[in-house]
Amino acid sequence: MPELPEVETILRGIKPLLENSTVKSVNVRQRKLRWPVTHGLEERIIGEKVLEVKRRAKYLLLFFRHGTVLIHLGMSGRLRLLPVSFPPEKHDHVDLVLTNRRVLRFHDPRRFGSVLWVEGNPLYSPQLAHLGPEPLGKKFSGRMLFEISKGRRVAVKNFIMDGRVVVGVGNIYANESLFRSRILPSRSAGSISLYRYKKLVFSIKEVLDEAICAGGTTLRDYVQATGEPGYFEAALEVYDRQGRSCVRCNSTICRSVICQRSSYFCPTCQH
């Protein structure tokens, strides 16, 4: 499933063909997603033009005249722009058919994703209102993380994966950025120094930037809007590498479960 770099890659792929195109028809084959596909979505957007496409956290935002379509890809969601002649396959739940003979197709086997219609400023919608800063923005800094970590006993890995703290950091990039900044994922958030938080924030920004440049990480089913995989998998240093040797010190990479998620780390480099 896509984390921020994968969603950003999809955004860049669909943006040029989607903006200024008009919705001709909508096919919803499966309404039962994470939340039901908004009742009446079809009537709201048929005949309407996509004014702008943006990303906030792991959501894609399609701006229309009277509201916004929010798309989240959950764990297994895909979004592709295809020629209208492409026949739908299993798990192709939602199509936005465009007048330019393309179809924006939402595909999601596990159905943890969502397709929602919101009116008013989408940043104030229930989905987005409570979210923390963008990790690549200026507001996300080591100082800020250090300040809000005071008194927090959760593992630092969960702390940086909490969307109220910072958005977009999922399991892959949490593990990778903690390795780069040499922090053990199980350390409690409140016990980490300002200096180390500055290093961690640098690593988060660095690893996300690099992953975006590589078109994201393809582990199983993720593809860019073009259908091409992402190429960051080759650059992963700890994620899914338990039992293999550390690229830095040659120790054996460990796996452990922290708060129900697999964590990967080097027991020598990270502390």
Added chain:
DNA sequence: CCGGCCACCTGCGGGC
């Protein structure tokens, strides 16, 4: 407010 745990759902690979 905080932390721990569960749920939602399908598909895949490994072990027997």
Added chain:
DNA sequence: TGCCCGCAGGTGGCCG
């Protein structure tokens, strides 16, 4: 070959 188990890029909700 086939079954059963564990595991998977997320995140909201419930409970103590």
